[in-house]
Amino acid sequence: MKLAGVKALGFDVFGTVVDWRNGVARDAAPFLQRHGNADADPLAFADAWRRQYQPAMERVRSQGRPFTKLDILHRENLDIILPDFGIDPASVPAVELDELNLAWHRLDPWPDVVEGLTRLRRRFILVTLSNGNVRLMVDMARRAGLPWDAILGAEPARAYKPSPEAYLRTADMLGLKPEELCLVAAHNSDLAAARACGLKTAFVLRPKDQGLGQHTDLTPEQNWDVVSKDFRDLADQVAA
């Protein structure tokens, strides 16, 4: 049986569980119509916002910034990208920017997710193992009906993936050895970091995570413990 000995699945969320790109673009569109250049593209806006994601976390991971929750990093990153879309952050009411920042709380799951999670939960404890903060994950789960058993990951661990502490403290909070926890993710780099910590690994193909021109994470780059094409397929393969 696949994933024998595994007690819990920890899920990457942005890209793996939810479609961040179209969700952010949907909420950005009316904002850009009000404030942006006439030709401002909501999908390009979502991509630009996301490009600031790793650099912002890197300042926490390796440049000495104290742990800062993702909502705050997202809000700072928004101020950084606005000028590229013809918008002076100082010209927009702060409350409107704060509201746009919540676009990340309102992302839709891929169509296979709720059914797949519901089946997987019969066999495994299901937790988030995301860099998203607790409130973001709670709002998303309530809106989309995601049946998590606990919201874990970066904020409770106070460390951003791929730092080892993000994976190892999640296992510890579940009272599990690393090999009893499996990361489910659409990104080879995340799985590689989890495997280096001793976790089991399940790759899920999400070919539209980065948009139609996606050229990364289209194939498994290591012999992950499971390779699946969506959450229903994952549930089929692990007999859940």
Place this chain on the structure above:
Amino acid sequence: MKLAGVKALGFDVFGTVVDWRNGVARDAAPFLQRHGNADADPLAFADAWRRQYQPAMERVRSQGRPFTKLDILHRENLDIILPDFGIDPASVPAVELDELNLAWHRLDPWPDVVEGLTRLRRRFILVTLSNGNVRLMVDMARRAGLPWDAILGAEPARAYKPSPEAYLRTADMLGLKPEELCLVAAHNSDLAAARACGLKTAFVLRPKDQGLGQHTDLTPEQNWDVVSKDFRDLADQVAA
């Protein structure tokens, strides 16, 4: 409207949500039959185990012991009380003691809990704000069907109630001001500590929490924001 401005309810669990005393006694009974004195009383055993609870946390709260999850404290406390019931801890296989320690993961909710929480969840984010560790809370919730949005409290906060950090870090992880979070608890001392941190407070009467001879927490000792006789009554009062 009661609790206007409150976005989330944080629940004390042992005694408020679940009946720890009868649950522990139920699992202790066959263990005592195998190993204990002929007259060993399972309810007395549960009470003795629980009496070690506050002193063990006090070593973390104020005597310099690093944060240690409740499963470990419970297991240490079990070794402490066994001789009082005629049992030498060294004479019992460790696996059997570890299994008995999981009695705390298998406690039943009071009869009004699941319906009350289900209704309250329509209006509020619901989280645990317990001294129990994450895995204990997850196992309990899965077994009893408790619809938490997140498992917070002592272990994610790395501080035991009534230390202020336990309440304040829980509010922070929810992105809330203290007054936007309400503690729901059957114990006046817990509510007093939460109020001192700025949280709102809801008292729930649990007259059998400590057994039939209970003489504490039978009435509200301050003008708590809500005083209710069970979770259904709480839902009625806050129009959930």
